[in-house]
Amino acid sequence: MKTLFTLLYITISFNMLISQTAPVIVIHGGAGEGIKKGNFTESEEKAYTEALQKALKIGYEVLENGGNSLEAVEKTIIFLEDCPLFNAGKGSVLNSEGRPELDASIMEGKTLKAGAVAGVTTIKNPISAAKCVMEKSPHVMLIGKGAEKFAKMNNLTMVKPQYFITEKVMNEWKKSHVEKKKSYVEPPSKYGTVGCIALDKYGNLAAGTSTGGMMNKRYGRVGDSPIIGAGTYADNNTCAVSATGHGEYYIRSNAAFRISALMQMKGLTLQDATQQTMDFIGQLGGTGGLIALDKNGNIYMTFNTEGMFRGYINADKKIEVSMYK
Ligand code: ASP
Secondary structure, eight states: OHHHHHHHHHHHHHHHHHHOOOOEEEEEEEEETTOSTTSSOHHHHHHHHHHHHHHHHHHHHHHHTTOOHHHHHHHHHHHHHHSTTSSSSTTOOOOTTSOOOEEEEEEETTTOOEEEEEEESSBSOHHHHHHHHHHHSSOSEEEHHHHHHHHHHTTOOBOOGGGGOOHHHHHHHHHHHHHSTTOTTSOOSOOOOEEEEEEOTTSOEEEEEEEOOSTTOOTTOOOSTTSBTTTEEEOTTSEEEEEEEOHHHHHHTTHHHHHHHHHHHHOOOHHHHHHHHHHHHHHHTOOEEEEEEETTOOEEEEESSSEEEEEEEOTTOOEEEEEEO
16 A cells, blocks of 8 residues: 555656746837937836736746646736736826827637737736637627627726726827828837746746837728737747837738748747847838747847847746846
């Protein structure tokens, strides 16, 4: 009997040992030409750094406590959506009519299940609505009023559109509305979308992205962030990806899926696949950045702008946060 228990104990311990991966979490808070030294005061730098660190810790805690990567991604993004510093949730940029229109998506690498919402104006946390679409509907993407009705039906917190508008963004909008009226597609100095990718103890990858889109975008415009394969992608066989930047280019290049496909079909490493995709976007004329994480916990972050708010906690529990090149 004793031998049997010893054997059982050894088998369980061994299984746990081989089936547990060290958790990893990676985030971005947008890229842009405006993210360079001298453009931020010391206290602004501190605020961004602290927000990124806090976001990472929220997600990492979920992973450390045995939560799955999907949950970690949602929790981390909720924090970033609630933080007015970033262009997602509260603090979102405004469309050409001066109103917020929010997009978000989430994907699970284990099942390739995904959910997204686009053009929503009253859901406090669009990332939760995206997760809800994934888990509680047979669809992948809901837009506008239909998405809002669905969120309400599922008891998500609803707010007035004014909730998302900060004074800072309103002032920036007024300026850009006057200056960029004729060319709303001009890249802004700072994007600011948020994204999170994570690997949990069970080896499952997940990715999520949430945004207010691009300042002064045309009413009804949808960017890459809620598009699975463009702004977000996760596949346990390859990697998890979240993008930020001039969305039209990321849609046209299938950016997030492209990285996964390059790894799967061409055998590229995470770094090569991600960098080649960033270069391709650049060749098309697009600017922005990408964060990527593979099934082995390797991290790669790249951007072709002056800076990108970004950070990670890696398999060695090292926490790193940065803004500039
Ligand atoms: N990619 C987002 C969009 O085009 C913008 C951003 O990254 O800030 O909607």
